[in-house]
Amino acid sequence: MDRRVHDHAEVLVDWSARVEAGDDVVVSVAEGAHGLAVAVAEKLGERGANPLVTYDSDEVSRAYLAAHDGEFSTGEHELAMVENADVYLRLGGGRNTSALADVPGEARQAHSRATAPLREARMETDWVSTVHPTRSLAQQAGMAYEEYREFVYDAVLRDWESLAGEMAEMKEVLDAGSEVRIERERTDLAMSIENRTAVNSAASVRYDSHNLPSGEVFTAPHATEGEVLFDVPITVNGKRLRDVSLTFENGEVVDFSAEANEDELETVLDTDEGARRLGELGIGMNRGIDRFTDNVLFDEKMGDTVHLALGRAYDACLPEGEAGNQSAVHVDLITDMSDGVMEVDGEVVQRNGVFRWEDGFEG
Amino acid sequence: MDRRVHDHAEVLVDWSARVEAGDDVVVSVAEGAHGLAVAVAEKLGERGANPLVTYDSDEVSRAYLAAHDGEFSTGEHELAMVENADVYLRLGGGRNTSALADVPGEARQAHSRATAPLREARMETDWVSTVHPTRSLAQQAGMAYEEYREFVYDAVLRDWESLAGEMAEMKEVLDAGSEVRIERERTDLAMSIENRTAVNSAASVRYDSHNLPSGEVFTAPHATEGEVLFDVPITVNGKRLRDVSLTFENGEVVDFSAEANEDELETVLDTDEGARRLGELGIGMNRGIDRFTDNVLFDEKMGDTVHLALGRAYDACLPEGEAGNQSAVHVDLITDMSDGVMEVDGEVVQRNGVFRWEDGFEG
Numbered sequence: 250m251d252r253r254v255h256d257h258a259e260v261l262v263d264w265s266a267r268v269e270a271g272d273d274v275v276v277s278v279a280e281g282a283h284g285l286a287v288a289v290a291e292k293l294g295e296r297g298a299n300p301l302v303t304y305d306s307d308e309v310s311r312a313y314l315a316a317h318d319g320e321f322s323t324g325e326h327e328l329a330m331v332e333n334a335d336v337y338l339r340l341g342g343g344r345n346t347s348a349l350a351d352v353p354g355e356a357r358q359a360h361s362r363a364t365a366p367l368r369e370a371r372m373e374t375d376w377v378s379t380v381h382p383t384r385s386l387a388q389q390a391g392m393a394y395e396e397y398r399e400f401v402y403d404a405v406l407r408d409w410e411s412l413a414g415e416m417a418e419m420k421e422v423l424d425a426g427s428e429v430r431i432e433r434e435r436t437d438l439a440m441s442i443e444n445r446t447a448v449n450s451a452a453s454v455r456y457d458s459h460n461l462p463s464g465e466v467f468t469a470p471h472a473t474e475g476e477v478l479f480d481v482p483i484t485v486n487g488k489r490l491r492d493v494s495l496t497f498e499n500g501e502v503v504d505f506s507a508e509a510n511e512d513e514l515e516t517v518l519d520t521d522e523g524a525r526r527l528g529e530l531g532i533g534m535n536r537g538i539d540r541f542t543d544n545v546l547f548d549e550k551m552g553d554t555v556h557l558a559l560g561r562a563y564d565a566c567l568p569e570g571e572a573g574n575q576s577a578v579h580v581d582l583i584t585d586m587s588d589g590v591m592e593v594d595g596e597v598v599q600r601n602g603v604f605r606w607e608d609g610f611e612g
Numbered sequence: 613m614d615r616r617v618h619d620h621a622e623v624l625v626d627w628s629a630r631v632e633a634g635d636d637v638v639v640s641v642a643e644g645a646h647g648l649a650v651a652v653a654e655k656l657g658e659r660g661a662n663p664l665v666t667y668d669s670d671e672v673s674r675a676y677l678a679a680h681d682g683e684f685s686t687g688e689h690e691l692a693m694v695e696n697a698d699v700y701l702r703l704g705g706g707r708n709t710s711a712l713a714d715v716p717g718e719a720r721q722a723h724s725r726a727t728a729p730l731r732e733a734r735m736e737t738d739w740v741s742t743v744h745p746t747r748s749l750a751q752q753a754g755m756a757y758e759e760y761r762e763f764v765y766d767a768v769l770r771d772w773e774s775l776a777g778e779m780a781e782m783k784e785v786l787d788a789g790s791e792v793r794i795e796r797e798r799t800d801l802a803m804s805i806e807n808r809t810a811v812n813s814a815a816s817v818r819y820d821s822h823n824l825p826s827g828e829v830f831t832a833p834h835a836t837e838g839e840v841l842f843d844v845p846i847t848v849n850g851k852r853l854r855d856v857s858l859t860f861e862n863g864e865v866v867d868f869s870a871e872a873n874e875d876e877l878e879t880v881l882d883t884d885e886g887a888r889r890l891g892e893l894g895i896g897m898n899r900g901i902d903r904f905t906d907n908v909l910f911d912e913k914m915g916d917t918v919h920l921a922l923g924r925a926y927d928a929c930l931p932e933g934e935a936g937n938q939s940a941v942h943v944d945l946i947t948d949m950s951d952g953v954m955e956v957d958g959e960v961v962q963r964n965g966v967f968r969w970e971d972g973f974e975g
Contacts, residue, residue: 293676324662
């Protein structure tokens with residue numbers, strides 16, 4: 250097996266999830282992630298953890314969702330499994346990014362709503378999402394398979410300790426600030442971040458960071474006003490959205506458009522009340538990611554992007570005991586900041602993709 | 613998808629496991645069983661059940677077992693999952709029947725002992741084991757892939773209602789009888805079945821039958837006397853046993869031999885006290901199985917075979933509250949009855965592979 254698969258497993262188990270002896274670990278394996286699952290199982294064996302491996306197959310999901318009458322419920326067995334797990338590792342990497350393309354949106358939404366308790370329980374574990382490079386993801390990225398593998402391991406196998414140090418600077422700015430403003434083509438958006446805590450997302454549960462790769466600083470904005478263009482294409486439920494534009498008033502989407510698959514965007518916005526509000530403002534800082542690959546896990550971490558998520562906010566950004574935006578969805582939309590400006594309380598933090606501390610310009 | 617895969621899923625979900633709306637179902641999927649998993653998911657969707665799909669990968673197990681120090685424990689998350697499941701469907705069908713060949717026997721045994729609570733909890737569910745035909749299993753059987761698929765579906769897609777009727781005749785004979793005698797080449801064996809209840813194993817939990825295919829009637833014999841030759845080769849823990857011969861006195865094995873891997877037979881017999889006693893007498897009655905394929909799930913159900921298992925007896929055969937033979941093992945050994953005679957209380961029930969009611973001969 251490629252040495253990098255073992256290295257990936259080691260970063261995931263040790264740096265990201267901090268697995269310890271005796272931990273009860275759920276390992277969720279996508280159809281194409283078998284190789285990483287084997288390497289992760291080896292690491293879990295070395296650490297003396299107890300793995301339970303689940304099969305997260307899009308084709309199985311499609312068959313189930315399409316045949317069901319729509320009155321879904323949460324399985325007690327699955328809830329009990331997650332509630333008794335210490336760690337939840339999600340190994341993505343399917344064989345067809347359009348595998349769910351013909352499942353009606355209502356079925357997916359109904360299932361998503363009915364299984365909310367599972368997601369809540371998962372968030373209580375030390376969960377981490379990663380992906381194994383598959384040919385399907387290479388195709389989605391428009392890349393050769395070997396080229397894509399290089400790309401994934403460049404993003405994943407980083408010096409995380411050092412990146413965490415850089416990101417601490419951005420966290421400091423956001424924690425001290427009360428308003429973020431983003432300006433560029435067809436974009437002039439203001440958000441309050443008053444009373445919010447930013448997360449230094451260094452790909453480890455120690456930092457409240459649950460993606461591998463990560464490399465972003467994120468917070469939970471509110472009182473959003475203005476308009477924003479997301480010009481990085483993004484795939485939501487198998488549909489590719491292009492040039493999404495949103496207009497906010499009083500924190501809520503009041504107008505929207507998309508160049509492609511606008512109906513899918515509408516489906517997302519209509520999921521529930523929280524789906525029309527922002528749950529996240531994330532600032533990409535992983536310089537190991539050097540191009541868009543139509544995969545949010547990577548795109549949103551790229552060094553000169555900002556992403557905003559419709560839907561659920563992460564508790565880690567809220568004051569203790571306070572609930573942020575609630576929703577069954579969390580859909581990230583990405584904007585390319587290589588020609589934009591981001592200000593915090595009127596001071597420029599990022600200009601044309603370069604951070605203040607990278608280039609020393611005046612804020 | 614091949615229509616027969618859907619038919620297989622339907623028999624499994626409806627006839628075998630009797631899945632109902634709202635049932636919490638664990639679906640355990642082997643590496644090569646993806647196609648059947650998709651078809652089963654569709655049926656579970658139609659029935660309104662809640663599936664949780666686990667990945668039973670031999671390569672994942674090997675990596676874990678080989679890396680672990682041997683002090684295994686049962687994961688609380690997995691135990692909670694099984695304890696909260698109504699139904700447990702095991703979809704076998706791997707990619708290499710020797711995938712665990714280099715895992716030390718002690719590691720497998722230690723893991724098996726540590727996870728006994730999981731097996732006990734599984735037995736409390738409506739569990740059913742079946743297999744999806746894979747190239748690996750075809751190879752094990754010495755058959756072409758398409759030929760093997762024909763074989764599996766001939767065995768699985770039967771008129772189970774009608775076979776259950778035939779098997780009821782055998783059950784009646786066994787329930788009324790007190791002694792079974794088997795005579796053929798190097799075989800003259802007598803067993804008491806006094807006070808025992810035979811199970812009409814018609815591949816449905818309604819009949820206390822948990823294999824698909826099934827098609828056998830089994831009971832729990834005792835006070836075994838005499839000798840028996842098992843001339844059908846069988847694979848135990850990856851080792852192929854040939855021409856096993858056992859001699860019983862007072863219900864216990866006092867002498868044994870095997871043409872190949874006699875040491876593996878000895879390991880089984882030395883597991884514990886109950887491993888030297890019989891836990892099962894099974895009479896194969898599935899005429900859809902027309903040849904040996906080196907897979908006990910099929911071989912032991914074949915129409916002119918009898919199998920005897922060393923070790924654990926099934927509670928369903930015992931009087932209420934009475935415990936049968938106890939052991940950590942249950943190893944089936946098969947004898948070819950196409951040239952033998954089986955009598956119950958001195959009356960011939962089967963001669964040269966033909967049952968009395970099939971041919972109308974006098975008992």
